[in-house]
Amino acid sequence: MATQFESADVSALIKRYDRPGPRYTSYPTAVEFNEAFDAEAYRERLAGAAASVSQPLSLYVHVPFCEERCAYCGCAVIATRKRDVAETYLEYLAREIAMLASRLGARRRVVQYHWGGGTPTYLTPAQIAHLDATIRRHFDIADDAECAIEIDPRVTTREQIALLRRLGFNRLSMGIQDFTETVQDAIRRHQPESLTRSLFHFARETGFESINFDLVYGLPRQSVETFRRTLASVVDMRPDRIAVYSYAHVPWLRPNQKSIDPLDLPDADGKRGLLGAAIDAFTSAGYEPIGMDHFALPDDELAIAARQRRLHRNFMGYTTRPAPDSVALGVSAIGDVHGAFAQNHKTLARYYQAIDRGQFPIERGYALSADDRVRRHVITELMCNFHLDRKSVETRFGINFGAYFAVELEKLSAADGPVADGILEVTPRALTVTPRGRLFVRNICMTFDRYLASHAGRPVFSRTI
Numbered sequence: 001m002a003t004q005f006e007s008a009d010v011s012a013l014i015k016r017y018d019r020p021g022p023r024y025t026s027y028p029t030a031v032e033f034n035e036a037f038d039a040e041a042y043r044e045r046l047a048g049a050a051a052s053v054s055q056p057l058s059l060y061v062h063v064p065f066c067e068e069r070c071a072y073c074g075c076a077v078i079a080t081r082k083r084d085v086a087e088t089y090l091e092y093l094a095r096e097i098a099m100l101a102s103r104l105g106a107r108r109r110v111v112q113y114h115w116g117g118g119t120p121t122y123l124t125p126a127q128i129a130h131l132d133a134t135i136r137r138h139f140d141i142a143d144d145a146e147c148a149i150e151i152d153p154r155v156t157t158r159e160q161i162a163l164l165r166r167l168g169f170n171r172l173s174m175g176i177q178d179f180t181e182t183v184q185d186a187i188r189r190h191q192p193e194s195l196t197r198s199l200f201h202f203a204r205e206t207g208f209e210s211i212n213f214d215l216v217y218g219l220p221r222q223s224v225e226t227f228r229r230t231l232a233s234v235v236d237m238r239p240d241r242i243a244v245y246s247y248a249h250v251p252w253l254r255p256n257q258k259s260i261d262p263l264d265l266p267d268a269d270g271k272r273g274l275l276g277a278a279i280d281a282f283t284s285a286g287y288e289p290i291g292m293d294h295f296a297l298p299d300d301e302l303a304i305a306a307r308q309r310r311l312h313r314n315f316m317g318y319t320t321r322p323a324p325d326s327v328a329l330g331v332s333a334i335g336d337v338h339g340a341f342a343q344n345h346k347t348l349a350r351y352y353q354a355i356d357r358g359q360f361p362i363e364r365g366y367a368l369s370a371d372d373r374v375r376r377h378v379i380t381e382l383m384c385n386f387h388l389d390r391k392s393v394e395t396r397f398g399i400n401f402g403a404y405f406a407v408e409l410e411k412l413s414a415a416d417g418p419v420a421d422g423i424l425e426v427t428p429r430a431l432t433v434t435p436r437g438r439l440f441v442r443n444i445c446m447t448f449d450r451y452l453a454s455h456a457g458r459p460v461f462s463r464t465i
């Protein structure tokens with residue numbers, strides 16, 4: 001059976017739309033962050049956030065360590081086997097936690113609590129328990145909070161899983177990528193399926209409410225045939241959620257990717273075939289597509305929110321529990337506080353130096369303008385819900401949508417634009433991405449991005465398809 005991604009018509013669209021573009025984990029994207037936004041600016045934002053005492057928070061903790069760096073990895077990682085490095089890191093993290101909490105005054109209630117990496121389970125059980133206790137001493141993690149952690153099944157023990165559950169973590173995200181050995185060779189990540197399967201079943205037995213698997217398509221040596229086997233195994237295990245990310249090949253930003261032979265990478269058509277196989281496998285097994293790259297079982301809260309068009313997204317991914325401010329702890333972590341993004345230093349040395357000086361370890365950030373906020377809302381709605389209600393934007397921001405976005409609407413409706421291509425519908429009431437347009441949602445959002453033109457011709461973003 002041909003899928004919506006297998007027609008010649010879609011193939012032509014892919015050729016047209018496959019170009020570098022942001023993933024919009026934030027708008028403006030991190031490329032716009034600058035050093036004019038410093039620790040002092042961050043303190044001011046925190047003071048503003050502290051005033052909204054009754055509002056909940058999202059809290060992210062970055063644990064950057066991995067034993068080895070996978071060749072394909074695009075995350076902020078420090079590869080080391082020296083365990084004492086983590087011990088020192090945790091000491092500084094504790095100081096940052098205390099500093100942050102004191103600035104937030106009485107505003108301590110957390111509804112979304114997330115540990116990411118790197119690999120948080122690089123930490124020993126004692127270190128995990130200690131870090132969690134430090135955070136809970138300073139913050140009030142709500143009883144019904146979403147408490148999530150990213151784990152690498154290759155280095156995670158049953159003891160760690162059981163401990164995390166006891167500590168109150170209720171969501172796990174497991175890195176898988178692809179079970180095929182030739183692909184695992186090419187990405188320098190050896191992870192037997194049996195190991196993943198047994199850890200998954202153990203996590204289920206310990207009572208994790210929701211388990212997510214991460215897969216990546218577009219990896220070196222991946223073929224539709226072998227990827228289908230991985231997909232079948234994944235569906236057979238039946239995680240609650242599945243993320244299937246498009247491989248972002250950005251060797252100019254991540255030198256570890258230079259060891260990947262570009263000739264081993266599937267082209268845009270090859271990637272379309274891989275994504276088509278994933279969509280087929282997941283939808284025929286009863287999963288529903290969620291925003292970009294994600295799938296969930298119909299009774300999962302993300303799937304319910306997606307059906308009701310009330311999905312949200314922040315640096316931690318899709319969520320049903322939006323908090324107006326996200327605070328982020330640890331090296332390279334990015335927060336979103338009182339209308340500004342703030343990113344911590346990316347090297348341990350600088351992160352430590354700032355904390356030793358008694359300062360927030362802010363490297364750069366960005367204070368959103370009124371226009372940025374309108375565009376951020378538009379882009380987030382399209383990325384999450386594939387739908388934008390024009391009236392709600394007008395009410396929320398006090399603008400006339402048609403007048404404010406006259407140039408963008410003209411581009412979208414041009415003879416060679418998204419509307420003519422059948423990937424977007426524009427009516428006086430709403431903008432709606434069509435089912436076959438979902439693959440191109442990043443391209444549609446790019447029309448609303450004021451900053452893209454200034455990066456034209458420079459290698460900044462991965463490709464959209």
Ligand SMILES: C[S@@+](CC[C@H](N)C(=O)[O-])C[C@H]1O[C@@H](n2cnc3c(N)ncnc32)[C@H](O)[C@@H]1O
Pocket residue numbers: 066072073074075116117118119150151152153174175176177214215216245246247248249
């Ligand atoms: C921090 S890792 C997950 C936890 C753990 N470190 C692991 O690898 O199992 C986050 C996820 O990002 C995704 N990822 C990493 N590098 C990527 C890249 N270059 N392009 C697309 N996705 C990538 C992978 O799916 C990975 O599981």
Ligand code: SF4
Pocket residue numbers: 065066068069070073074075077117118119152175
């Ligand atoms: S993919 Fe995960 S385990 Fe591999 S280097 Fe990146 S963060 Fe570490």
